[in-house]
Amino acid sequence: MxxxxxxxxxxxxxxxxxxxxxxxxxxxxxxxxxxxxxxxxxxxxxxxxxxxxxxxxxxxxxxxxxxxxxxxxxxxxxxxxxxxxxxxxxxxxxxxxxxxxxxxxxxxxxxxxxxxxxxxxxxxxxxxxxxxxxxLPARVLALVSEGDEAMFTRMADLSAPAQRPAAVVFADIDGSGPLSRRLPTPVYFELIRGVTTAFDELVARHGGIVGKHAGDGASAYFLRDGHGSDAAAAGAALRVVQELPDVVAAVVADLAETGADVRVEDCRMNVGAHWGSDLFIGQIVTGGRLEVTALGDEVNECARVEQVATGGQRLVTKNLVERLDEGAAAELGLRPRGLTYRVLADLTRDGGAAGGKAERDAGSLAVHDLG
Structure with missing residues (x-):
């Protein structure tokens, strides 16, 4: 223009x-x-x-x-x-x-x-x-200005919902329930705020779009349209999966320096990452929020993959990894031909509720643990 x-x-x-x-x-x-x-x-x-x-x-x-x-x-x-x-x-x-x-x-x-x-x-x-x-009042504009401009621009481009292929990442803190009971509520709040902020900044740094946050859970999308190819979008998502433990460890270390009784092993992130070829992605704007969401079978499958992950596992699907080309894989330090996979149904949590749903909705997916 x-x-x-x-x-x-x-x-x-x-x-x-x-x-x-x-x-x-x-x-x-x-x-x-x-x-x-x-x-x-x-x-x-x-x-x-x-x-x-x-x-x-x-x-x-x-x-x-x-x-x-x-x-x-x-x-x-x-x-x-x-x-x-x-x-x-x-x-x-x-x-x-x-x-x-x-x-x-x-x-x-x-x-x-x-x-x-x-x-x-x-x-x-x-x-x-x-x-x-x-x-808008000045204080509201100041609040908006704290966000990542490039992220907001990518979100603005999605005002019209449409079918958009993308990589999907879900993450949450392993064992957050016991952790929330052990820590003072203000400390737990600071921890969740720090982890959420770190996740969002990491996603923004690699050209993704932050999705919904619920409690200690977070999600992100890496659109093919925004990255130019399936390989680039998949590579960006996998880079976030690789770097997430380090950025969360930095949050925990900063909090521990204030005297909080929290350790890195208390805050391991369970991650699921998947590829969606038929996702329907767009904005949801109401009087109280602006967010981007994605709907489709692959989103549900990715959520199930993350629910099965435990102890800080970072489970990535075969569908996602095989979107990488040789150059993108090399940048990540991965050798896709040398990876082995397990069927998600074999990893379900002792047949519990999460395991049952995962086996029903995504049990046949092949996954690899990047942890």
Whole structure:
């Protein structure tokens, strides 16, 4: 998506906006659309070839499909009503703020729009800048800014649920029940928070998407689309499986330095990792959460693999390992031809509830312990 714009004084304004990564539009003195920022294009979900209506009057531009789909009818009418008089009247207030509804990902989202009327030194109209920003309190924006930007971008790309092949990883703490009873509740909370944070950072570092967290359990997805190939996605997932024990050990060591009676052997992570060719992946957005989830038989199977793992086992399926090509395997230090597998049903936990479900849902899967 290009960011080319007008020359002269209006071009200087465009250059400043482009450097600031804002969602913005610029119109000239005649009300014609002169420039659209890359962030605005991403917000509208446009393709490289989309005709944005550059050079056309805003009244015509707002009727084009790309803008008609983004702005509600009320938002478009508000823009027309507010913009034209401000371009024509040199005495109008140079700054104005509007609350507009946009359609993003099939949902209505309220945003704030800051309008800035631009004038030449002699007072004649130069144009106007329209800058869009979320209607969120500063403390909420600060909280969001603590997240991993690349991760949020990958999550934003999944606004439309669709079938997406991916590697899946499930993990939880082995024996967390007895551990929670032994440790003081504040210490156990710090442990879970630290492990969860470490897991999320590890997933982000290797280009994955964090899935649901439940208690001490965590999940992640590594999409083929995001990594470019099955081998790259599988390799990223397996890299997380390999590195997880070390990052968790670092969390435990930091907590122990504060005087907490916790050891690395108290916090071994059971892991299951699998490949899903037919996963349906997308966002779940409610008033209280934004998360990415995946549905499909392979997700259920991966959960069963993780439930069978015990004592810090890291069970990876044959389906996942065999997605690796020679280069990806070498980077991981694996020799797939030399690995041996066991059927999951042979590893079930003494025929208990978890074992019974695992045998029923995924008993025929071949798995290898990377531990």
């Amino acid at each position: 290009g960011e080319s714009g007008p020359d002269g004084p209006l071009g200087e304004v465009v250059a400043a906006l482009a450097a600031g990564r804002t969602a913005a539009q610029v119109v000239d003195a005649q009300g014609r659309l002169a420039w659209v920022s890359e962030q605005m294009q991403l917000l509208a979900g446009v393709a490289e070839s989309t005709d944005l209506g550059l050079g056309r009057h805003l009244d015509e531009v707002l009727e084009r499909e790309v803008w008609f789909d983004l702005l509600t009818a009320e938002a478009a009418e508000t823009l027309r009503r507010e913009l034209h008089p401000r371009l024509e009247d040199p005495t109008s207030t140079p700054l104005w703020v509007l609350s507009l509804d946009l359609r993003i990902g099939g949902r209505h989202r309220g945003v704030g729009m800051l309008g800035v009327t631009l004038r030449h030194p002699d007072g004649s109209p130069l144009g106007a800048v329209l800058i869009y920003a979320p209607l």
